[in-house]
Amino acid sequence: MVRVAILGQGYVGTIFAWGLARLKKGLLEPWGVPLARVDFGVPVESLEIVASFDVDAAKVGRSLYEIARGYGLEPEPELKEVAVSPGLKLGSTPSFIKTAALDDGRPLEDALARFRELLDDARPDVLIDVTTTVRSRPLFTWEEAERRVAEGSLPHSQVYAYLALERSGVAYVNAQPAHVACSPAFVERAAEVGSLVLGDDGATGATPLTVDIAEHLAERNRRVLSVAQFNIGGNTDFLSLTEPERNLAKEETKSGFLEDVLGYEPPHFIRPTGYLEPLGDRKFVAMHIQWVSFGGFVDELVVNMRINDSPALAGYLVDLARLAYASLRAGVYGTVPEINLFYMKRPGPLGTRHKAKMLAYRDLLSFVERLRESRGLPAREAVTRARTSNP
Numbered sequence: 001m002v003r004v005a006i007l008g009q010g011y012v013g014t015i016f017a018w019g020l021a022r023l024k025k026g027l028l029e030p031w032g033v034p035l036a037r038v039d040f041g042v043p044v045e046s047l048e049i050v051a052s053f054d055v056d057a058a059k060v061g062r063s064l065y066e067i068a069r070g071y072g073l074e075p076e077p078e079l080k081e082v083a084v085s086p087g088l089k090l091g092s093t094p095s096f097i098k099t100a101a102l103d104d105g106r107p108l109e110d111a112l113a114r115f116r117e118l119l120d121d122a123r124p125d126v127l128i129d130v131t132t133t134v135r136s137r138p139l140f141t142w143e144e145a146e147r148r149v150a151e152g153s154l155p156h157s158q159v160y161a162y163l164a165l166e167r168s169g170v171a172y173v174n175a176q177p178a179h180v181a182c183s184p185a186f187v188e189r190a191a192e193v194g195s196l197v198l199g200d201d202g203a204t205g206a207t208p209l210t211v212d213i214a215e216h217l218a219e220r221n222r223r224v225l226s227v228a229q230f231n232i233g234g235n236t237d238f239l240s241l242t243e244p245e246r247n248l249a250k251e252e253t254k255s256g257f258l259e260d261v262l263g264y265e266p267p268h269f270i271r272p273t274g275y276l277e278p279l280g281d282r283k284f285v286a287m288h289i290q291w292v293s294f295g296g297f298v299d300e301l302v303v304n305m306r307i308n309d310s311p312a313l314a315g316y317l318v319d320l321a322r323l324a325y326a327s328l329r330a331g332v333y334g335t336v337p338e339i340n341l342f343y344m345k346r347p348g349p350l351g352t353r354h355k356a357k358m359l360a361y362r363d364l365l366s367f368v369e370r371l372r373e374s375r376g377l378p379a380r381e382a383v384t385r386a387r388t389s390n391p
């Protein structure tokens, strides 16, 4: 059994828990889980959610069952078994959330100690961070992290990663934009203590499509003149992105690929641009790219999409939890660029060059073959299997 803890029981975290329960009962086809059919020794059935943390007073103390119902999802009885525990709000939780956090009215040191106790009780193998977007800077040494945790000057995701990495044999999957897998302090610490960090910021909606289109144009030696890409959504993630610092965090992870894939940085505008409540979770995405073709002629591509935002990431999380655990078990510590490059917007470790997701997919499958070998599973062509065995 793989013990999974969710940090941030929002829409992504809840669709993940709910979808996992349904997948395990065969009530859901695994569409949207990229490696659903690839066996590397950690089946979906082995994932068990053992803990959940949030700071929202409307969620803390309630079961995942009640929370799923609140989101209008068909209730799954298994979700009654896990209740949301209070997390740490620190200085980075959005002001629109009414909190019931461990550090509400309690000295930080005590709140940290209480969180450590909760982790001791839950004993997670994998922690998945899907808390509200937060902006951060990379941390370079463990001592710096230690000092800044104690003085309360780090955003919540970096504090959670620090507390997780006080332990050995755990994986921290950071699906939001804070620098975790892109903080050398965390990657080095994880390597030292036999743990793992994956991240940062899941690449789900327009980002993987844009990076693959950029690769297509680069391979054909077309000169990109400009890239515009924006998203408008009506979920609380988009509401939080109306705060300028959080929006900048997203902009940074969304536009980093251009130079690496094209070899130059064309003028671009790539960021979430607004909150429009009636759109709900199904965000509106628009993309415009123009480029110079042979003879100086200018072509254009225009894409419009409506994308169910949170399910896209929730499907990835099923893979990420399995891959994180399989890597730990194979003795792969620190971080795994092959996983990050495929699933993440700003792949760790810091300084990793982006590449098109369709190229990263090949490298991911080669890595998975190595995981299979480490389990003594017969080497097979994972590429073929991953693509042909979906129903």
Ligand SMILES: NC(=O)c1ccc[n+]([C@@H]2O[C@H](COP(=O)([O-])OP(=O)(O)OC[C@H]3O[C@@H](n4cnc5c(N)ncnc54)[C@H](O)[C@@H]3O)[C@@H](O)[C@H]2O)c1
Binding pocket: 007, 008, 009, 010, 011, 012, 013, 053, 054, 055, 056, 059, 087, 088, 089, 090, 092, 093, 094, 097, 129, 130, 131, 132, 133, 134, 156, 175, 176, 177, 201, 202, 203, 204, 205, 235, 236, 237, 309, 310, 311, 312, 313
């Ligand atoms: N496709 C996607 O939806 C997608 C893609 C990439 C990344 N992400 C990231 O996933 C994260 C979650 O997205 P979402 O749509 O579920 O948002 P959400 O607003 O529904 O959920 C975020 C949850 O985090 C909780 N939270 C806030 N501060 C916290 C803290 N200090 N400790 C514990 N919990 C805290 C909130 O109360 C909320 O329940 C965001 O950071 C987003 O950037 C989402």
